[in-house]
Amino acid sequence: MPLLNCARSMDSNSSLETELKKARQELAGYKIELHQTRGYLQCILQNSEDMIFATEVGGILISFSKGGEKVLGYSFAELIGTYIKDLAEDPVSFERFFTSSQDEGPTVQLDIPFRHKEGGIVHCNVSLINLMNRESQRVGTVGVCRDITLWKKIQEDLVRIDRLAEIGRIAAGVAHEINNPLAIISEASGWAGVVISDAKGLSPEDREELEKATKEISHQTKRCSSITHELLDFARGSTPALIEFDIHDVLRDSISFLKPELKHTPIEIDTQFMSGPLLMKSDPKLLEQVFVNFITNAIHAIRSKGEDKGYIQIKTLSTNSDVEIGFEDNGTGITEEDQKKIFQLFFTTKAPGKGTGLGLSISQNIVKKLGGTITLDSKVGVGTNFTVRLPLS
């Protein structure tokens, strides 16, 4: 009997061993699976651009993804023990959202503002999901937040561009309507000039005064009509009209256009042109717009530096197929950071209302359209040098 007993116990021993072995194998399988799942999860948490976090029941952060570090600027180490709601711009309404997600299950809310570590607001679309344990008890909350700040900015820019285009259309209409009365003013003053020069019985002084006045009227109406034409050109985004001309003439015209700007500033304009005319085939009207923009920027840079020996050098250089026009100033210079942005639409360092942020981006568009390039070289506190390179034909 004992023998039998023994055999029996041996039998149960071996079956226990088999079971143990089976359990071990299963465990190893789970371990692998667990490992893979964890790897998968890590992969998501490390690489997703989204901010993914987990909290315990009360809302204290217990996990914060790499994407979150990018979105808000904080590392997880800095956030241990922090309530998630305190990262939101409005903790009270976030708390409300947080609580409602606990009762109602997965909840999505669009456009929640968070505070970035370095200040500024980050807008996110947030979805919250309850984190459960095996007993189906709620142990925390998982949140996935998509940063939509850039998207929002693009949308705002689009609205702005749209409004700008609308203003452009209105301006074009107004400019067009103003042309007619301008034409009449110009003709009437021309006529007055003729009558005055033929009139008898005027004292020489009076005649001179009247002639001067009518000339002034004509001159100013021409100025008005050139403004309306420019505005119409701009609104229409005119296609380049290629003609042959001397680039030096256009540069001189651009400088004289800015004479009134330069009147009250101690700025010297130094023209280092190649000798003789420099003929090229391009669109002189569009180029004038570009040159005026560069010189205006230079004047502005010198003024904001408070430089009392302002200096703008404009030089031309031609090779076989290209012409290079350089605009060098001793103004404030442009930081490296800003150099990357200056050609962007609406980027401006000027005070609100002083600059549209359109000048350089329009200039670059024009130069591109004419087959050329713009390069710059600038040092803060020393000055800036813009170079426009254009094909001769």
Add this chain to the structure above:
Amino acid sequence: MNDQSTIRVIRVLLVDDEATLLEYLSKRLLRQGHTVKATFSGEEAIEVAKQENFDVAVVDLKMPGIDGVETQKRLREIQPFLQCIVLTGHGSIESALESGYEEAFRYLLKPVDYENLVTVIKEAYEKKIKLQEAKFQEELEKLHHHGMGARGMRNAIAELRKIYGFE
């Protein structure tokens, strides 16, 4: 300013619905010794052109009723040598050219500079005279070939003069 001696008298037909503009334009052209007729619509200009000969027409593109392009086309049907200068608002030069109406002597942008307009009117006049003279010569040659007598020739020339407004 007013040196009539060097200026040939040009017969100008003005067509524009802006009456005030035409008033001053006419006054200046008249003062320089030209013959001017101001009309305020394409329709009116066409009626006038049926009665009177002109060398150059200055036509506004945008008018109520028939527009400038159509007006100049019809004016030329009545007076084949008449040269038309079309005044356009900004941006419509291209549209006018695109529509294929290129037979105007020139398109000028509004508001036009008076001196520039006068220069172009003179150029248009020169062209008109040249074309007319050429046609005149051609007709004359034809007559010559047909071998008419001196009297018939004189009559024919008188007839031609009438046609081309040389009276």
